[in-house]
Amino acid sequence: MSGSPLAADEHDIRHDGSSWLDILPFAVLACVAAWVTLPDLFDVDIFKAALTAIVGALVVLPLLVGPARARDDITTWFSSGIGRGLVLVTAVSAIGSVTVLVHASVVDRLLVFAVSQMAALAGLRAARARTGLFTGVLLAATTPVAVVALTQALGWTSALTPGPEEVVSLLGNSTRAGALLALGIPAAVMLTVFTVLRRGTITLGATLAALLVALHTAACLLTLARGARLAVLAGLVVTVAFVVLASTRGRLPREQSARLSRALGTAGIALAIGVGLAAFTNPDQVWTARKLDTSAPILSGTDLTTNVRLSLWDATLDMTADHRMFGVGLGRYGEVFPRYRDPVEAALPGLAGATTVAQHPHNEALFVFAEGGLVAGAILVLLLAATMRRTWLRAVSDPDCDDLAATGVVTAGFALGMVQDAWTTVGTAVPIFAALGLLWSVPWTARHPLQDLGATTPSRGARLALAAVTALAALALIGQAVPRLQTHLGLREFYTQAAALEARTSVSIDDFEAAFATLIEAADADPTDVAAQQLVIHFGTGALAQTESAAITAAVERSRKRLEVLRPNG
Helix, strand or coil: CCCCCCCHHHHCCCCCCCHHHHHHHHHHHHHHHHHCCCCCCCCCHHHHHHHHHHHHHHHHHHHHHCCCCHHHHHHHHHHCHHHHHHHHHHHHHHHHHCCCCCCHHHHHHHHHHHHHHHHHHHHHHHCCCCCCHHHHHHHHHHHHHHHHHHHHHCCCCCCCCCCCCCCCCCCCCHHHHHHHHHHHHHHHHHHHHHHHHHHCCCCHHHHHHHHHHHHHHHHHHHCCCHHHHHHHHHHHHHHHHHHHHHHHCCCCCHHHHHHHHHHHHHHHHHHHHHHHHHHHHCCCCCCCCCCCCCCCCCCCHHHHCHHHHHHHHHHHHHHHHHCCCCCCCCCCHHHHHHHCCCHHHHCCECHHHCECCCCCCCCHHHHHHHHHHHHHHHHHHHHHHHHHHHHHHHHHHCCCHHHHHHHHHHHHHHHHHCCCCCCCCHHHHHHHHHHHHHHCCCCCCCCCCCCCCCCCCCCHHHHHHHHHHHHHHHHHHHHHHHHHHHHHHHHHHHHHHHHHHHCCCCCCHHHHHHHHHHHHHHHHHCCCCHHHHHHHHHHHHHHHCCCCCHHHHHHHHHHHHHHHHHCCCC
8 A cells, every 4th residue: 555645545445434424523522622612711621621521421422332333443442552551541640539539620630531532532433534534624623713813813803712912712721722723733734735745736725725724823823822833843843754754765656756845835835924924913922922911910921931830840840759659649739739839939920810729730741740650650651652653653654644634733732741731621632632543543554554443343232332331421421520510600600790899889798699609509519629619718708707697607617618528638
């Protein structure tokens, strides 16, 4: 099998029909994870994770196990090195959490893990679809994000994601918006390259693909996310190098050298246009400005700087050194970290000037070492090395638009994971894990040609077992996600009511109690949410200095008792 991008029939053994059905799970997950936003909801990851998990439980899981080839997909993923390794990393990390009651933070981590595994299975299913379809779906999810980002930068809209004066697009956070766009850029570049390679000339399709490159590049730069720029560079260097290597090794026909130069040149011009568009849109800030001024009313710019990340990394290393073998436990990073946090960094202002809470070190590798110790960390390092080796061998032996787009997504995703929480934030985790599923789906060498993943039809008993497991998994996801969704929607409503009260010249205690009742409902929806209980105590204690409300007194006492259980060591 030559792997020539011009001979579509050579891929028929892999892309064996049912293209849209095979790609639909990834399409649903990618769009929901990328587009979830609400007015006045600036940056609440778990809201996005909970809603995506619910959609996954109701829509994606049935699609993943519905077709007759489902058993092969599931077996392929969880018998692969990456599938088993990720389960093992999570299991080892959970060792440190077995001695405590379930925290909301543990539930949050399990929700993101479940969504990531669904994304990986969706990517594996997409490996069966027609070449280029995975890339097209990914860009369909990221293009609206790029459009909204550009309109925000131009000052045309702030209705979807108001936030501060940042370009946050549909993710509520400029760093994560930039990260998602960074994943889309290598995919758009590969789409441009392979479109020109197939046709030999710059057709309408190639022009549209190049426009997507320019749009994503401009939008990514306008978010001012520096980690995203590093990720784009990593993704582009690797994918372009693989295309060139595949050509020199004869995996692309020799007569395609002129086409390859034309294709790479077209992509390069598109990238340059994107850079120029970003510079024209924001000529004074796009290269050197911070995303926020330190006096910004919603979130300080200083807590997004390199110095803060270095401080978090240093403190995380100290915490890991004290919990070497199995870490502090899955989801318990935010609980333990304050003991190690630098007081100077902790004093920086956060949301509405409040004290910031560190739930992640902005480095996924350190996060795994901190929560899972040396055992989980070592497994992760091996998984990263095995993935890059597999990606290398596969891309240069069988160049394909989707393979190389997935290679770019994984490479950029690994780079993002070293500077932010890209693997545990659903907006970026879904495309990264879907790309992993695609790349680990089938053998990559000429000795082991691509095989039909659906050669075996599950028996009736196996299909019934899959249906039962799917139903239980869906119920478990919904059971975990609904309380988290209720709590954070309640907190959002409380913040909205509190802001309205602050804008008034005088506020009665009755008005405050009405708003505080919303906060109580949010805290009661999920009693394991530490932050919600702390808010009840904070606002309730202040109110009790002015009133002797029995409802407020009871709510404060209830939250204190919950915290005694959730945080027995204070």
